[in-house]
Amino acid sequence: MVEVKKLTKNYGNIKAVDNISFTVGEGEILGFLGPNGAGKSTTMNIITGYISSTSGTVTIDGKEILENPKEAKAKIGYLPEIPPLYTDMTVKKYLEFMFDLKKVKLPKKEHIEEVMRLVRITEQADRIIKNLSKGYRQRVGFAQALLGNPPVLILDEPTVGLDPMQIIEIRKLIKSLGKKHTIILSSHVLSEISATCDRILVISNGKIVADAKTDELSSSTAGEEKLALVVEGAASDIISAIKNIPAVIRVNKISEKNGNSAKYMVEYEKDHDVCRDVFNAMARIGCPILDMQSGNETLEEMFLKLTANGNYDTVGGKK
Numbered sequence: 001m002v003e004v005k006k007l008t009k010n011y012g013n014i015k016a017v018d019n020i021s022f023t024v025g026e027g028e029i030l031g032f033l034g035p036n037g038a039g040k041s042t043t044m045n046i047i048t049g050y051i052s053s054t055s056g057t058v059t060i061d062g063k064e065i066l067e068n069p070k071e072a073k074a075k076i077g078y079l080p081e082i083p084p085l086y087t088d089m090t091v092k093k094y095l096e097f098m099f100d101l102k103k104v105k106l107p108k109k110e111h112i113e114e115v116m117r118l119v120r121i122t123e124q125a126d127r128i129i130k131n132l133s134k135g136y137r138q139r140v141g142f143a144q145a146l147l148g149n150p151p152v153l154i155l156d157e158p159t160v161g162l163d164p165m166q167i168i169e170i171r172k173l174i175k176s177l178g179k180k181h182t183i184i185l186s187s188h189v190l191s192e193i194s195a196t197c198d199r200i201l202v203i204s205n206g207k208i209v210a211d212a213k214t215d216e217l218s219s220s221t222a223g224e225e226k227l228a229l230v231v232e233g234a235a236s237d238i239i240s241a242i243k244n245i246p247a248v249i250r251v252n253k254i255s256e257k258n259g260n261s262a263k264y265m266v267e268y269e270k271d272h273d274v275c276r277d278v279f280n281a282m283a284r285i286g287c288p289i290l291d292m293q294s295g296n297e298t299l300e301e302m303f304l305k306l307t308a309n310g311n312y313d314t315v316g317g318k319k
């Protein structure tokens with residue numbers, strides 16, 4: 001549904017985004033995670049067509065954003081970090097105004113009512129936006145993003161500044177929207193992403209440093225152990241050799257390292273010691289193991305290592 005290919009954005013000497021590629025499938029909720037200044041907003045602004053890239057392409061449902069900007073943009077609903085609300089308008093008037101601005105071609109009254117129902121603000125329809133709580137204002141932001149039923153939703157830090165109850169409500173809303181939309185959500189808060197997203201893409205200094213399913217990255221489930229490996233060689237050979245080890249349940253490549261090496265996470269049945277088998281398997285295919293760590297790394301530990309630049313704390317996010 002969304003395809004980003006070799007995307008780069010330079011601001012003078014600063015490489016805000018450095019040759020990143022990824023795709024997001026239909027109905028997937030992708031979390032874009034990274035510390036302050038990592039390049040999340042720049043990437044999202046390019047995907048939405050708000051700023052142009054230095055090089056690379058972004059295709060939304062088959063439409064390239066620079067070649068077919070009108071068609072591509074019509075497929076995206078965007079919720080910026082600070083939603084562009086006209087706070088002197090009532091919720092309904094604002095949505096009518098945005099409906100016209102976006103030139104949505106659906107039955108106006110019915111569509112606005114449907115969107116308000118979806119984000120649960122029907123009861124606030126006639127209230128002036130500036131008098132609403134921050135949580136409700138965020139829902140109005142979601143409602144404008146949903147106008148026109150775009151298949152893709154881009155949400156920039158959607159729960160920033162909300163209280164814990166509002167955060168839970170907005171997470172529920174995102175999950176429910178994920179059933180019908182492809183969602184890309186950015187956050188600098190790890191718990192935010194792991195609570196709502198199917199897949200996590202970690203960005204640091206403009207580069208993707210990890211791309212994996214949330215449950216593959218987080219600590220192992222009961223009955224399984226994990227082994228983190230850095231191995232040099234062709235990923236397909238390494239993965240198939242490890243998969244052949246009887247006690248191995250799953251193996252995933254989780255990040256690229258320098259040169260021809262990569263990090264793999266091997267999940268295996270408890271009470272088996274697969275280290276020796278992995279060592280032998282890698283020796284057989286001539287792929288040197290550069291690092292091997294037994295035990296379960298938490299998502300936080302992994303994230304800190306991936307983005308190791310010291311300006312992050314995993315509980316609150318930015319320092």
Ligand SMILES: Nc1ncnc2c1ncn2[C@@H]1O[C@H](COP(=O)(O)OP(=O)(O)OP(=O)(O)O)[C@@H](O)[C@H]1O
Nearest residue numbers: 011014016034035036037038039040041042043188
């Ligand atoms: N308009 C601009 N001019 C110059 N440099 C910029 C501009 N916008 C962003 N940058 C720089 O590009 C890098 C990436 O910024 P970006 O805002 O994309 O990061 P981010 O991950 O979204 O961070 P945050 O969570 O703080 O918004 C940073 O070094 C930032 O200073």
